[in-house]
Amino acid sequence: MKLTGAEILIECLKKEGVETIFGYPGGVVLNIYDVLYDSDIRHILVRHEQAAVHAADGFARATGKVGVALVTSGPGATNTITGLATAYMDSIPIVVISGQVPTGLIGNDAFQEADIVGITRPCTKHNFLVKDVADLARIMKEAFYIAASGRPGPVLVDLPKDVVVSSTKFSYPESVSLRGYNPNYEGHPGQIKKAVAAIMEAKKPLIYAGGGVILSNASAELTALAKKLDIPVTMTLMGLGGFPGSDPLSLGMLGMHGTYCANMAVTECDLLIAVGARFDDRVTGKVDEFAPGARIIHVDIDPTSISKNVKVDIPIVGDVKRVLAKWLELIDKENISGRDEEIKPWLDEIAGWRAHHTLSYEKTEEIKPQYVVEMLREVTGGDCIISTEVGQNQMWAAQFFTLDKPRCWLTSGGLGTMGYGFPAAIGAQAAFPGKTVIDIAGDGSIQMNIQELATVVQYKLPVKIAILNNRYLGMVRQWQELFYGKRYSHTVMDYAPDFVKLAEAYGALGLRATKPEEVREVIEKGLAHDGPVIMDFQVAREEGVYPMVPAGVALSKMLLA
Secondary structure, eight states: OEEEHHHHHHHHHHHTTOOEEEEOOOGGGHHHHHHHTTSSOEEEEOSSHHHHHHHHHHHHHHHSSOEEEEEOSTHHHHTTHHHHHHHHHHTOOEEEEEEEOOGGGTTTTOTTOOOHHHHHGGGSSEEEEOOOGGGHHHHHHHHHHHHHSSSOOEEEEEEEHHHHHOEEEOOOOSOOOOTTOOOOOSOOHHHHHHHHHHHHHOSSEEEEEOHHHHHTTOHHHHHHHHHHHTOOEEEOTTTTTSSOTTSTTEEEEOSTTOOHHHHHHHHHOSEEEEESOOOOHHHHSSGGGSSTTOEEEEEESOGGGTTSSSOOSEEEESOHHHHHHHHHHHHTTSOOTTHHHHHHHHHHHHHHHHHHOOSOOOOOSSBOHHHHHHHHHHHHTTOSEEEEOSSHHHHHHHHHSOOOSTTOEEOOOSSOOTTOHHHHHHHHHHHOTTSOEEEEEETTGGGGSGGGHHHHHHTTOOOEEEEEEOSBOHHHHHHHHHHSTTOOTTOBOOOOOOHHHHHHHHTOEEEEEOSHHHHHHHHHHHHHSSSOEEEEEEBOTTOOOOSBOOTTSOTTSOBOO
């Protein structure tokens, strides 16, 4: 029996186990939407295509599955670029399906034509232009495989209108074989043994865990390794939740807004064990003074990440989970008696740094944004999914909302995308309708995708939005304060909507706190409400995020206030 391209596409999604997609219809994808109308796949109609991709991204981060977005050609497709680039930088597995004008019109400046394959080449793991309906099933199988395998990432499939309406016999491939694409999952046995020897010899070891720990579902193995050998752990922004933040061995986040003890530990360690991290410039600061006295082990599934930014001594190309499991197996054969005494001076040194400067803030009669985040953590008990926008709100959330579990933290780390958090929260809430999902936002960033309030109301997605409202583009203002003599050039946002009335206009609940004593009550009321809520916290306007390592400076030279 023959199926049309539209029918084949939907059958492929079913074969991949897709139950929810995010999208926005248009002329060239109407045949797909017509088939979708009768399918069991849940489609969530967003209000902007960028939000569809962020929602698919949030769905993928929260579930570990491939997220899917469907958009039309031309502007519908180009509106996906920021979402694709966001997912690409953070290695998130999504498949974006875009409509395209008929193949005979490609290159003719047809209505709503855009060369989306050319445009997305630098910000996708791979992309496809389907020219023949006979290739569609194979390409869809490959798209999902490429998105989820090796170092995950976004894949785009561009579907011309004539391919969508053409027919062929449907047959879904059982497996995928791609010449030249063979991710190495196991790690070299010799390098693995060499790394274990280095770990056992080290007197000041430190684990530096990145988002790869979460992507490879390696949190249990990482925790077992740290606890077995009493190795302290610091995490990147993307790695938060990969190791329990409340564990005594956790030093919190490192880097530009990392903790004092984490940055000092990186500077003084004699062995840095980097797992699933890519030595981003916001982590390393001045590269020449990053972990200056340490040997460095680097485990990563992507060989191009090894020694890309920092030269490493023991590179291991492989899946983080499998390599950590192999390490544990080998360490079980080692004699670790007396390890406690050997490692104690190092742990004491770290405890001294921790005591010297902990994350804190001055309490005044104004609401401090850190206090709001602390209250969100206290009221929820940490049992929720947190998404963030980008800027000060993101850093305060990273510092003060202690995360103990993986896949509960959705944030744009690599690209730093303002407007990411709310639609990402929609994706997570769609995946887990019974869980509490909170977007911690700034008053600037929330306005970049605030139209999605209509989406959460329409689909009864009870996302909670906590706006840390300081009427500034806060992080840019902080840089202007520190490095531009308080010349706040175009970062003042004195004119903003009344967020409470805006929530009500969309049919959501709006709440506001203007004094510290109102914060907890607003949070409790907001979380108790069974629908979407905006909580507008009027916070101290010129509060800063500290510690702060100025760009290009060594991690040990932190500004503490």
